[in-house]
Amino acid sequence: MKNDQNNRFGKNLGKFVTYALLSVWGVIVLFPFFWMILSSFKSYGSYNAEYVPKFYVSDPTLQNYKDAFTQVPLAKYFGNTLIFTIATTAIMLLVIVLAAFAFSRLEFRGKNAVFALFLSLMMIPNELVIITNFVTITNWNMRNTFWGLILPSVTSVFYIYLLKENFEQIPDELYKAAKVDGTSDFKYLYKVMLPICRPTVITVVILKVIECWNSYVWPRLITDDQAYFLVSNGIQEIRENGFGRENIPAMMAAVVVISLPLIILFLIFRKKIMSGVMRGGTKG
Amino acid sequence: MKIVLEHLTKRYPNRNRKIKTEVIAASDLNLEIPDGQLIGLLGPSGCGKSTTLNLISGLEPPTEGKLYFGDRDVTDLPPEKRGVGLVFQNYALYPHLTALQNIMFPLQNLKGENRPSKKEMEERAVEAAKLVQIDHLLERRPKEMSGGQQQRVAIARALVKRPGVLLLDEPLSNLDARLRLQTREEIRRIQRETGITTVFVTHDQEEAMSISDSIVVMKDGEIHQIGKPQEVYDEPVNLFVAKFLGTPPINVFHGKVQSETLYIGKENVLSVPGAPDGAVSVGIRPEGFIPDADGAFCCGLDRVEIMGRDTSVVFNHPELEGEQGRAIASAEASASLAGESVRFTLKPSKTYIFNADGARIRFGK
Amino acid sequence: MKKNNVKAWLYLLPAIAFLGIFMVYPLIDVVIYSLEEGYNSASQSFFGVGLYNFSYVLHDPYFLQALKNTLILVVITVPVSTGLALLISLGLNSIKPLKNLYQTVYFLPYVTNTLAVGLVFMILFKKTAYSEGLVNLLINFFGGKSVDFIDGPYSAKMLVMCLYTVWIVMPFKILILTGSLASVNQDYYNAAKIDGTSRWRTFWRITLPMISPMLFYLIITGFIGAFKAYSDAVALFGTDLNASGMNTIVGYVYDMLYGNSGGYPSYASAAALLLFAIVFTITCINLRTRKRFQF
Numbered sequence: 001m002k003n004d005q006n007n008r009f010g011k012n013l014g015k016f017v018t019y020a021l022l023s024v025w026g027v028i029v030l031f032p033f034f035w036m037i038l039s040s041f042k043s044y045g046s047y048n049a050e051y052v053p054k055f056y057v058s059d060p061t062l063q064n065y066k067d068a069f070t071q072v073p074l075a076k077y078f079g080n081t082l083i084f085t086i087a088t089t090a091i092m093l094l095v096i097v098l099a100a101f102a103f104s105r106l107e108f109r110g111k112n113a114v115f116a117l118f119l120s121l122m123m124i125p126n127e128l129v130i131i132t133n134f135v136t137i138t139n140w141n142m143r144n145t146f147w148g149l150i151l152p153s154v155t156s157v158f159y160i161y162l163l164k165e166n167f168e169q170i171p172d173e174l175y176k177a178a179k180v181d182g183t184s185d186f187k188y189l190y191k192v193m194l195p196i197c198r199p200t201v202i203t204v205v206i207l208k209v210i211e212c213w214n215s216y217v218w219p220r221l222i223t224d225d226q227a228y229f230l231v232s233n234g235i236q237e238i239r240e241n242g243f244g245r246e247n248i249p250a251m252m253a254a255v256v257v258i259s260l261p262l263i264i265l266f267l268i269f270r271k272k273i274m275s276g277v278m279r280g281g282t283k284g
Numbered sequence: 285m286k287i288v289l290e291h292l293t294k295r296y297p298n299r300n301r302k303i304k305t306e307v308i309a310a311s312d313l314n315l316e317i318p319d320g321q322l323i324g325l326l327g328p329s330g331c332g333k334s335t336t337l338n339l340i341s342g343l344e345p346p347t348e349g350k351l352y353f354g355d356r357d358v359t360d361l362p363p364e365k366r367g368v369g370l371v372f373q374n375y376a377l378y379p380h381l382t383a384l385q386n387i388m389f390p391l392q393n394l395k396g397e398n399r400p401s402k403k404e405m406e407e408r409a410v411e412a413a414k415l416v417q418i419d420h421l422l423e424r425r426p427k428e429m430s431g432g433q434q435q436r437v438a439i440a441r442a443l444v445k446r447p448g449v450l451l452l453d454e455p456l457s458n459l460d461a462r463l464r465l466q467t468r469e470e471i472r473r474i475q476r477e478t479g480i481t482t483v484f485v486t487h488d489q490e491e492a493m494s495i496s497d498s499i500v501v502m503k504d505g506e507i508h509q510i511g512k513p514q515e516v517y518d519e520p521v522n523l524f525v526a527k528f529l530g531t532p533p534i535n536v537f538h539g540k541v542q543s544e545t546l547y548i549g550k551e552n553v554l555s556v557p558g559a560p561d562g563a564v565s566v567g568i569r570p571e572g573f574i575p576d577a578d579g580a581f582c583c584g585l586d587r588v589e590i591m592g593r594d595t596s597v598v599f600n601h602p603e604l605e606g607e608q609g610r611a612i613a614s615a616e617a618s619a620s621l622a623g624e625s626v627r628f629t630l631k632p633s634k635t636y637i638f639n640a641d642g643a644r645i646r647f648g649k
Numbered sequence: 650m651k652k653n654n655v656k657a658w659l660y661l662l663p664a665i666a667f668l669g670i671f672m673v674y675p676l677i678d679v680v681i682y683s684l685e686e687g688y689n690s691a692s693q694s695f696f697g698v699g700l701y702n703f704s705y706v707l708h709d710p711y712f713l714q715a716l717k718n719t720l721i722l723v724v725i726t727v728p729v730s731t732g733l734a735l736l737i738s739l740g741l742n743s744i745k746p747l748k749n750l751y752q753t754v755y756f757l758p759y760v761t762n763t764l765a766v767g768l769v770f771m772i773l774f775k776k777t778a779y780s781e782g783l784v785n786l787l788i789n790f791f792g793g794k795s796v797d798f799i800d801g802p803y804s805a806k807m808l809v810m811c812l813y814t815v816w817i818v819m820p821f822k823i824l825i826l827t828g829s830l831a832s833v834n835q836d837y838y839n840a841a842k843i844d845g846t847s848r849w850r851t852f853w854r855i856t857l858p859m860i861s862p863m864l865f866y867l868i869i870t871g872f873i874g875a876f877k878a879y880s881d882a883v884a885l886f887g888t889d890l891n892a893s894g895m896n897t898i899v900g901y902v903y904d905m906l907y908g909n910s911g912g913y914p915s916y917a918s919a920a921a922l923l924l925f926a927i928v929f930t931i932t933c934i935n936l937r938t939r940k941r942f943q944f
Contacts, residue, residue, distance in 0.1 A: 015744070018740045018743055018744060019744065019747075021736070021737075021740055022737065022740050022741065022744070022751050025733075025737055025755065026751060026754050026755070028816070029754055029755055029757055029758060029816070029819075030754060030757070031773075032766055032769040032770060032773065032816075033757065033761075033766075033769075035769055035772075035773060035783070036766075036769045039772075048780075050780070051780060051781075052786060053780065053783055053786075094663070095663040095664050095667060096664065098660045098661070098663060098664065099660065099661050099663070099664035099665075101660055102657045102658075102660035102661045103661075106656065106657040106660065107657070108654045108657035108658065109654060111657070114661070114665075118664075118668070121668060121672055121673070123929070123932065124672060124676060124925075125873075125877065125924070125925060125928060127877060127899050127902055127921050127924060127925075128675070128676065128679055128921050128922070128924075128925050129671065129672050129675035129676060129679065130675075130902075130903075130906075130921075131675070131678075131679055131682065131902070131906055131914055131917050131918050131921060132674065132675030132678040132679055132682070133671055133675055134906060134907065134914075135678075135914060136670070136671075136674075136675070151667070151671070152671045154667055155663075155664055155667040155668050155671070155672075157668070160664065185656070210759075210760060213762065214761075214762050214763055214764075216763070216764055216880045216883070217879065217880065217899075217903065220888075220903075221903065221906070221907050231762060231765075232762060232763075232764040232765075232880075235762070235764045235765050235768060236764055236883065236884075236887075236888060239768055239887070240887060240888065246777075248772055251768060251772075252769070252772075255765040255766070255768055255769060258762055258765050259761050259762055259765050259766070262760040262761065262762070263757065263760060263761065265760070266756070266757070266760040267753075270753055270756075273756075273760070274752070274756060274824060277759065277821065277824060278824055278825060278828050281821060281824070281825055282825060282828075282863070282866070341843060342843075343839050343842060343843070362842075362845075363842050363843045363845070364842065364843065364844060364845020364846075365845070368843060369843070370839070370840065370843045372836045372839070372840060373836075374834070374836060376834065376836035376837050376839070376840040378837065378854075378855060378858070378859075379859075380858040380859070380861075381858075389844065389846075389854070390843075390844035390845075392850075393844050393845050393846045393847065393850065394845075441840075445844070
């Protein structure tokens, strides 16, 4: 009996330690978010006056958010990123769906060879091809244009592969039935395959949107005109040249604004996004 | 080792938190399993047989009641201190270990003076492997073995610690039909050779009846009947047990008893001395029908299926539960069957009557 | 059949065109660049062909610094983040209430902009004339001396870099590990319980081998990811990474290509190929050893 009590005590202690450790990591994860929101509501004066920063806001102000939108073209960065994300994702979806359809449904000579070639491209890191792409886009006079930003990232071998695998799981009978009914290939793809494979398509879209929203390297190479900056480049620009002076609360306001869309998206589609990342991450 | 269950009960809180009532997975189980017997826990899925097994193994603690192994109260003991071996339905062999390593695994958990030397561990593992006749496969990994072989490794792993009790959870359900027959003989042989008290869970009544010393029929967390397979088959205590055992299944009719006579429809089919008047369910085993031109019981004849030694007579009757009934008769007796109807005489020993609650009403002397 | 052939190629055309222009051609081109000695991007001319570019890069102190930084980053962050993620996932899998909340919180860094949160990290660690920075105040509180983590000593900068990298890569690892831990069949643990396996032994002999393929995968992708580190460094130390001595190999490639020190695609190509060689080697080792972990 005593042994039993000891055991129960040990179990409870274990639970306590587990929760404590998990909470510590939770605080570490959340603290930067807390700090940026907190600082963004402090006025410039009070932020700099606090030698020991306070963990609360004594005189909350929205001035920083105003500054973020007026003193630097944050809205412009925002709009650019939105255009870039939507356009890239949409074009990519078209390209990869067509390719995946060809690989999974159509018979043609050299199919396996082409697919093998595609797969081998999966090993190529972006860093290797970016040099020439930079030269190519420059030569095409596409620096500081949306096309220059978008074009190099509208295909992904990995997503073609992911989608093709999924397409192939659709039973042949459906295709044959559609053929008997006189459905065209394109209509079949659009009306049958895509709806069936919606989870995978959503996964791909989610991953691509996150990637686009956070992309930094390529936009940095290809744009030096602020009119075409994306949020990542914008934030770097704000950091380096900023608000004329080192205005940290205003910077934090800008950081909050550009972090918010993805976080909101995540909180709404939490399950979808997490399972999507898991699928995308473990397939590779 | 003798196993005794005393008022053993397991209740879970309802999964839907809004519903306050508890789910009763095992209710007031009383059972004594004599040393060295092979017991089949039998019931439809969800009847609590797996819960019972888990209570015996200690994987789940009981809500109430006591459990004894021999004279030892093991109710509060953790599984590893009970000395049980458990074979899982999917075998739960560790995929990264070879057969030998899998069998040795339990021994390597032992501590202190109980821990055998490395050489001894291997000897005991090989001994267990020999018992289940897989000593030639010791270096293989689970993936490289067939289902039947994996099953044997799992049994060897359960036996290697020389437990007092062996528990098998649906041991045959993952095997194909042919292997199933073979493996159940094998389990019987191993059990006989080791003399270990064995409890196994199954939903397949044929499987349970064929190898068990006794079977325990369960439903809704309760034990309905305990007994030798033939006894349970011949003398079911209630309608559920009667329906659950036997292939082809028992035929159930609506009937009534009036002045010690059993009526199905308007026909007086059997004399049932001592049975009280009232509406009853009548269960008749397929072998309880004797085709007889002068028989008291008339049924519509659907067809006669020839099976060689026996014949299966498929019939219908307005008072029958279900569309069709089935009688098994000898080929000679049914040779002349033809036409729209068939008459039977009933064997009193194969005819059971049950009251409205499904409890058996005994008749005769 | 012929008609079908044409149609299939039409479906494939966009993908092939984009891949051809932006992946296959650059792949060939980068090798050519790397071999052209003394390439001048203005006149698009070069002196000769050879391995001089590689030799230049390998002797460039900036590259060596970048290589050193990257290696330290890899060696520290991969084991730390994987181990920590495993610990947290084990914790997560052992609890029921609040599990969803914790999982959601832990995943947050994955959906945030690296540059943006990097800025917050910088502010937390930076020591300025007006303020010590929060982390330094914490150090002071425990009796330590404040350090400038952003413009100060190398080890301090490396520490922040590693911390931030771990913070960034954890969500993915926790997600994957929690998933693979949860997918281990409960019967294995029940079997172990029947056998009286201690928790320690259950972990080493059952849990770890069962999730080892996934763990292995995470380590490899972790290696590759850490070798490609760049934007985290920019987020913390600004775009001029060579000046702060915190450049990475990828950063070196971009700096050679563009920016204040840019205009040398040949050197950039050579460095990129060196990086690829490293990553490729790891992948090969991965494919070789992976078999041992599968069953």
